[in-house]
Structures are given as C-alpha cells and as structure tokens.
Amino acid sequence: MGALRTFFRWWMVLMLAAVVLQIAFAGYGAFDTADKVSNGTVDEQSFEDSFGLHIGFGYLVILMGLLTFIFALAARPGRSRVLHALGIFVLLIVQLLLAWTGAAVPGVFGALHPLNAFLILGAVAGLTVRMWREPVKETALEAEPAVSPPA
Numbered sequence: 457m458g459a460l461r462t463f464f465r466w467w468m469v470l471m472l473a474a475v476v477l478q479i480a481f482a483g484y485g486a487f488d489t490a491d492k493v494s495n496g497t498v499d500e501q502s503f504e505d506s507f508g509l510h511i512g513f514g515y516l517v518i519l520m521g522l523l524t525f526i527f528a529l530a531a532r533p534g535r536s537r538v539l540h541a542l543g544i545f546v547l548l549i550v551q552l553l554l555a556w557t558g559a560a561v562p563g564v565f566g567a568l569h570p571l572n573a574f575l576i577l578g579a580v581a582g583l584t585v586r587m588w589r590e591p592v593k594e595t596a597l598e599a600e601p602a603v604s605p606p607a
Contacts, residue, residue, distance in 0.1 A: 464531035481510035
C-alpha cells in the first residue's frame with residue numbers, strides 16, 4: 457500500500473474521532489443550556505456560549521470533510537471510496553445548511569440536523585472501516601524471497 461493510502465487510513469480515524477467529538481459538543485451545548493434554563497439565565501449570548509464549541513468545531517469538521525475528499529483523490533483508493541468521500545463532504549454541507557436554517561423552521565430543518573449528523577457518523581465510520589479492511593500490499597523491498605521446493 458502506498459504512503460498516501462496509509463495516510464488516508466489514519467486520516468479517516470482522525471475524521472471519525474472529530475465527528476464523534478462534534479456530537480459530544482452538541483450534547484454539552486444542550487445540557488449546558490438546560491442547566492442555564494433552570495437557573496433562569498438563558499439569553500442569546502449564554503446560548504451561543506453553550507454551543508460555541510459545537511459551532512466552531514463544526515466549521516473545522518466541514519474543512520476536514522473537504523480535505524477527506526481531496527486526500528481520497530490523491531490516495532486513489534478506488535472510485536467507490538472517492539465517491540464515498542465526496543458523499544461525506546456533501547452531507548457536511550447539508551449539515552451546515554440545516555444548522556443555518558434550523559432556527560427558522562425547527563420542525564423540519566432543526567429536526568433534520570441531528571438526524572443528518574448520524575448519517576455523517578455512519579458514512580465516516582463506513583469509509584474508515586472500508587479503508588482498514590483493505591489488504592496491505594507489500595512492496596518489492598518488503599516481500600520475502602520465494603523459496604523453491606526441493607527437487
């Protein structure tokens with residue numbers, strides 16, 4: 457396996473960890489806001505403080521999604537894996553659009569935002585597994601010399 461494919465394998469592990477962390481940041485924001493509600497201290501600024509990690513890290517995850525597609529093109533892991541990486545990036549763009557419109561139409565776009573997050577998680581996990589299931593091919597330098605059978 458080439459160095460780029462090895463890099464891409466590890467990149468997908470990092471991408472998967474980032475998506476899981478992003479979901480955790482959403483949970484933190486929700487429960488921190490709920491705590492502030494019980495204290496009667498929720499205003500727009502405190503709400504944004506609660507979800508600040510989720511919002512800021514979300515933009516980083518989208519950038520990572522674009523890099524995932526670019527790295528897939530460079531690593532050339534196969535057409536279906538490149539399309540899988542493109543699909544992840546498209547889901548991340550949809551996620552951003554759902555976040556921007558979620559407050560305006562919470563019954564539709566707001567509800568779809570967390571559901572799409574699970575689609576993203578599944579897509580990233582799926583590509584990560586696919587990359588790690590790929591057999592490692594030895595280079596000519598690493599291959600064991602062939603032993604001929606006795607005559």
